[in-house]
Amino acid sequence: MAPQSNSGFSFTGMVGATMGALKKGHLAGYNKVSTEEGRVTLPVHTPSGYQDKDLEEEEGLLNTRTMKRTIKRRWLNCGLFCKAIAIVVAIFFIISAGKLIMWAIGPAITGLEGMPVFSESLGCMDDASYLYNGGETTLSIPIGQRKDHSIDIGGSAVGTITVTEAAADIDEVQYKFTIRSNDMSMVDQIDLTYPGLKPGPDSTSRLVIGTPRYPRDSSSCVRYDVVMYIPRALKKLHVASHAACTCQIRSRGPPRSGGNNLRSTSLSLEVYRGWLVGQASIVNRTSIATQRGDGVMNVHVHPTAPADPENPSQVTLQTYSGAGRTDLFFENDKVFAHRPIKSLHTSAMRADVYLHYKAAEFDGNINLGSSSFTATGAKPYSAGGSWTHWVGDTDGKDEIIVKSKGWTGLYF
Numbered sequence: 001m002a003p004q005s006n007s008g009f010s011f012t013g014m015v016g017a018t019m020g021a022l023k024k025g026h027l028a029g030y031n032k033v034s035t036e037e038g039r040v041t042l043p044v045h046t047p048s049g050y051q052d053k054d055l056e057e058e059e060g061l062l063n064t065r066t067m068k069r070t071i072k073r074r075w076l077n078c079g080l081f082c083k084a085i086a087i088v089v090a091i092f093f094i095i096s097a098g099k100l101i102m103w104a105i106g107p108a109i110t111g112l113e114g115m116p117v118f119s120e121s122l123g124c125m126d127d128a129s130y131l132y133n134g135g136e137t138t139l140s141i142p143i144g145q146r147k148d149h150s151i152d153i154g155g156s157a158v159g160t161i162t163v164t165e166a167a168a169d170i171d172e173v174q175y176k177f178t179i180r181s182n183d184m185s186m187v188d189q190i191d192l193t194y195p196g197l198k199p200g201p202d203s204t205s206r207l208v209i210g211t212p213r214y215p216r217d218s219s220s221c222v223r224y225d226v227v228m229y230i231p232r233a234l235k236k237l238h239v240a241s242h243a244a245c246t247c248q249i250r251s252r253g254p255p256r257s258g259g260n261n262l263r264s265t266s267l268s269l270e271v272y273r274g275w276l277v278g279q280a281s282i283v284n285r286t287s288i289a290t291q292r293g294d295g296v297m298n299v300h301v302h303p304t305a306p307a308d309p310e311n312p313s314q315v316t317l318q319t320y321s322g323a324g325r326t327d328l329f330f331e332n333d334k335v336f337a338h339r340p341i342k343s344l345h346t347s348a349m350r351a352d353v354y355l356h357y358k359a360a361e362f363d364g365n366i367n368l369g370s371s372s373f374t375a376t377g378a379k380p381y382s383a384g385g386s387w388t389h390w391v392g393d394t395d396g397k398d399e400i401i402v403k404s405k406g407w408t409g410l411y412f
Helices: 011-027 053-059 078-105
Strands: 137-142 148-154 158-165 172-181 191-193 206-210 222-230 236-249 266-282 285-289 296-303 315-321 326-330 341-347 353-356 364-376 389-391 398-411
Touching (some): 011 078, 137 206, 172 206, 266 315, 285 296, 296 315, 315 326, 341 353
Parallel strands (some): 158 222, 158 236, 236 266, 266 285, 285 315, 315 341, 341 398, 364 398
Antiparallel strands (some): 137 172, 172 222, 364 389
16 A cells, blocks of 8 residues: 655654643743842841951961862653653544544545546536537447457547447447537547448447547647447447546446346456446456556446356456556355356556455455555465465365555455
């Protein structure tokens, strides 16, 4: 976890300051000598300057040796020191207790605290009056021969992508989107490529939206808002955005239901910058990536019901994290037979990775290869080997492999 800087006072500094305050208060208890200017009142009968004759004679007999003055060494006041330490310790205890209480009653950190309000906070909205194609554009693209489809948005444009299920009678990927800008010359540079746009055979089911490139401090801007409807027949989906984007996965029904849900056999999602949030199913394989940028991942994944409950097939989950935080929730529905889990989590840019497997019914081995980590609910192996931890049974069929140069939190 990223270290936190301490900008407060040090313990020794607080002890010194407290001792100074206590000593000052201690000295203030003595009566001060008056410093007021004025005449000094003398007694009415002032003694005369009488000098005894015998005393004068004895002055010559006085010891003329100089007496060495004893200097009393000033030691540390132990009472004040102990009292100062007690006060400082009490202050630290009260502050720590207060922080603990605030942490306990406060909302849990999700990693999405900085995420803009969906479709409202990316900018380039109210002042972007120039629309591509004059308004909302609708497209229908047949799925590929391998039951696959992909969308790739390039350039510097910012925007939103919403992935949801199509109606039951739809067998093509449908799009509804708007692209807008505050500069008409930017709109003229927008380019779309998809099957059927040009004459000739094209077996690739892919939509490419090309937007102009411009510096971040430019006064011009381009924004897109895309909604894509995925048919049930689609088996493989790839979504990629190269600029700042909020990608939201939306299900029509409960995420773990066996009904109409986003259920591509092979699902691949990638965001370079921005946020990738929502819920997705794992039919066979799901891959989620932010490794080529600083995108933030916060996704709940749910294995679908096995085709053969007597012999459940394996589900594979792969995540590739970049410079942004990752929160991955693996949630298994207890109604379905447990499907063996094979997960690979890779982080190459030292960002924090939170892996939540409390609801996964995990039973098997873990290779936790992370520079630093926190693991709860997992038992470490005492001897070296290919596995570092295990949960449930060491002979279980589930597997998790973590490769991270940063900090990883793994929770069961």
